Amino acid sequence: MDESSSVSEGNHSYHISPSREVNFVKSGRANSKPSNRYSVKGAMGNGNNKAIDWELRPGGMLVQKRDDVVDASGPTIKIKVSHGSYQHDVNVPAQATFGDLKKVLTHQTGLVPKEQRLLFRGKEKEDDECLHMVGVKDMSKVILLEDPASREKKLEEMNRNQEISKACEAVGKVRTEVNKLSEKVAALEAAVRGGTKVADKEFVVLTELFMVQLLKLDSTEASGEAKMQRRIEVRRVQGYVEALDNLKARNSNPFGRSTNAVSVTTKWETFDAGVGSLSAPPPRPSSTRVTKDWEQF
Incomplete structure (x- = not known):
């Protein structure tokens, strides 16, 4: 037929x-x-x-059928696009489609076409619909809405970036404190290597300060770049704690250190029997009496 x-x-x-x-x-x-x-x-x-x-x-x-490229030489119309509290005046060819209008709005709103929803006379329009076919004329009003899924995705990304930024800031503060404490570790190491006796309290206090910074890192929730920075700083703190333990052990064992001669003062206890005393015990009176009692050994 x-x-x-x-x-x-x-x-x-x-x-x-x-x-x-x-x-x-x-x-x-x-x-x-x-x-x-x-x-x-x-x-x-x-x-x-x-x-x-x-x-x-x-x-x-x-x-x-329309050509893919709109004839720019044809008549143009001005469309008033309402986007929230913003108003945009857009000039487009009269034979353009809503998809063409979205491309123009991308430069003014920052929204890519797939993130835009255009409504005319209360109805959402498809990209391939022609403006003049649905009654859009010069000075007609079109409403622009951002796609809800796209807006939600942007909010999630923005919140994630804020969390990463906050975590990076927290790690940065810990890094600053660790840098200050590392200078004290270097000073203790120089003293121990130089043969100076250092009080154990110095090692204990400094180790506790490092542990405080380690707890701050553990309590910091991080992801992405911030998580990697936190991991690096945790390993750095653990390295300083291990170094302090080694210095403390070396400081407690002076004979194991290859150091210069140091002055060692030792106090001796004095016993009645004279054992361990630097002065000899007083002499006992001698006796010439001989008895038959002998001590057995």
Whole structure:
């Protein structure tokens, strides 16, 4: 069955056929490729034939197929776009689509087309809908809404970035304190290597200060870059604590140190029997009396 039909309008007559013969050339040949597009061949009043491509919309409306690139030389219209508390005046070709309008709005709003939802007369419009086909005229008002899923994703990303920034700041404060404590570790190491006897309290107090910083790092929730920085700082603190333990052990064992001669003062206890005393015990009176009592050993 031939599905073609003829349409007459004034001095113009058109012959419409299904898209199986759509891409007409001068030789009259056609490419057979099923689609929802139609070809219209019109006999103009001046004797010229004009081939027009049509496309069938989902609603059953037959409209002329648009070129991918909007003809910028055609008439332009000004559209008032309302975006929250902001108002944008946009100039676009009258034959543009809502998708074209979204591309223009990207430069003014920072929202990419897939993040935009355009409403006209209370209804959301698709990207391929033509402005003039739905009644958009000069100074018409269009409402722009940000896609909820996109907005939620942005909020999550912003919160995550804030958390990372906060964690990095906390790790940075710990790093500053560790740098100060590391100077004291270097001073203790120089003293121990130089043969100076250092009180054990110095090692204990400094180790506790490092442990305080380690607890701060453990209580810091971090992800991404902040997590990596925290891991590095934890290992750094643990390294200083281990170094202090080694210095303390070396300081407690002076004979194990290769140091210069140091002055050692030792206090000796004095016993009645003279054992351990630097002074000899007083002499006992000698006796020449001989007895028969002998001590057995």
